[in-house]
Amino acid sequence: MNNLETRARELNEAIAEVRRELHAHPELEHDLPFTEGVVVRELGRLGLDEVKSGQGRGHGVYATLKGGKPGKTIALRADMDALPIQEETGLPFASTNGAMHACGHDAHVAMLLGAARLLAEARDELAGTVRFIFQPSEEADSGAASMIESGALENPNVDEIIGLHTGNLWSGLRPGQIGWRAGPMMASTNAFKILIKGKGGHGAIPHLSVDPIVIAAEAIVRLQTLVSREVSPFDPAVLTIGSIAGGKAGNVIAGSCEMLGMTRAFDPKLAEFLRERLRATVENTASSMRGHGTVDFIGYLPPVVNDPACARKMRDVLEGVFGKDWVQELAFPSTGAEDFAFYLEKVPGAFFFHCSTFDDPERNYPHHNSKFDVNESVLWTGAAAMTAYALKGLAS
Ligand SMILES: [Zn+2]
Ligand SMILES: [Zn+2]
Incomplete structure (x- = not known):
């Protein structure tokens, strides 16, 4: 066991304590x-050389550590926000405020703080500068963009950026392992709102109304043929309608119906194709049934595309420092989305998965589930991986 591994293991309880503190107070x-x-x-x-709070739209933080030797600048990023979910884990430090860290961002913050501590302790051997970025609002909108606007990638200019997501995003990883991939890593996402307008009336006299519920049902079925009939089976894409709302009574034909959904794709051109076809399908379906349909696109995240050199560097560093069983190459990307993509549009870098599942499968729940939890015993490996990349990757 080398020094970094020993020290990171020693810090695991301190990292877990911070994670619990944040978990109990999700925002x-x-x-x-x-x-x-x-x-x-x-x-x-x-x-550290600099700690800047109040960034982004008020509560983002970035900090800078200059190493003892000259070199490049690398940014390490964690997201800090929770979700509007009522927690049901039963953990002693469970949230009681109606929000919940159900995506593991509490662990991201704690692991990056652990990496900052490890790097500060090793600053004499650090060749270059490390920028630590703690960003708001990954789950909602504008989190990464707000930090970029605040100058998180400047002074000094960041040469590479690294981030990781903990949890169970890849089923083949063992707890503590880092999953890596060159090229596409996570999908683009396009959120949309569909409004179908009809003409309300009495449920017993439908011919005098225009029923938006029936139009919505027809539109959903047609939309589900876009991916299956209009996109190549070799181009991954997803279209989901996650919410539908219209009408309040069984004997009343509603005046309108609203649906929320999203698309996922790895190719920006395919994302654009889906936007066009979605709009045409909704408008044409509604007009052919005497109604009116509109689509509003309410949020777009580009795909997370890893710089191959940075992705492979993480593999080489971790294999060299800790051993081959620390890393695993992922066979294909995730259809999840991440606003880390915005940083990668500015500087090269890579995003990784950190597995923090439990050996007992009964304790593993999907991300955004009210019983989601992370295996605290492996938090140190996430901190150690980012530390090792900064220590060894900057020098090469
Ligand atoms: Zn999430
Ligand atoms: Zn997340």
Whole structure:
């Protein structure tokens, strides 16, 4: 066991303690004063060169550590926000405020703070500069963009950026392992809202009304043929309608019906094709049934595309420092989406999966589930992986 592994293991309980503190106090979107306070408190103990709070739309943080030797600048990024979910884990540190860290961002913050501590302790051997980015609002919108606008990638200019997502995003990884991939890693996502307008009336006299519920049902079925009939089976894509709302009574034909959904794709051109076909299908279906349909696109995230050199560098560094069983190449990308993509549009870098499942499958729940939890015993490997990349990857 080398020094970094020994020290990272020693810090696991401290990392887990911060994770529990954050888990008990989840905050949403850009409104993260408690979380920001914990990050600033922990970074303040490390003697860094710079800690800038109040970034983004008010509660983002970035910090800078200059190594003892000259070299490039690398950014390490964690997201800090939780989700509007009522927690049902039964954990002693479970949230009681109606929000929940159901995606593991509490662990992301704790692991990045752990990496900051490990790197601060090793600053004499660090060749270059490390920028730590704690961003708001990954789950909602504008989190990454707000930090880029605040200058998180500047002064000094960031040469590479690394991030990871913990949890069970890839079923083939064992707890503590890092999954890597060159090229596409996560999908683009396009959220949309569909409004079908009809003409309300009495449920017993449908011919005098235009029923938006029937139009919506027809539109959903047609939309589900876009991926299956109009997209090559070799181009992955997803179209989901996740919400439908219209009408209040069984004997009343509603005046309108609203649906929410999203598409996923890895090729930006395919994402654009789906947008066009979605709009045409909704408008044409509605007009052919005497109604009116519109589609509003309410949020777009580009795909996460890993720079192959950065992705392979993580593999080489981890194999060299810790051993071959620390990493696994992922056979195909995830259809999840991440606003880490915005950083990758500015600087080369790579995003990785950190597996924090439990050996007992009964304890594993999907991300965004009210019983989601992470295996705290492996948090140190995420901190160690980012530390090793910064220590070894900058010098090469
Ligand atoms: Zn999430
Ligand atoms: Zn997440």
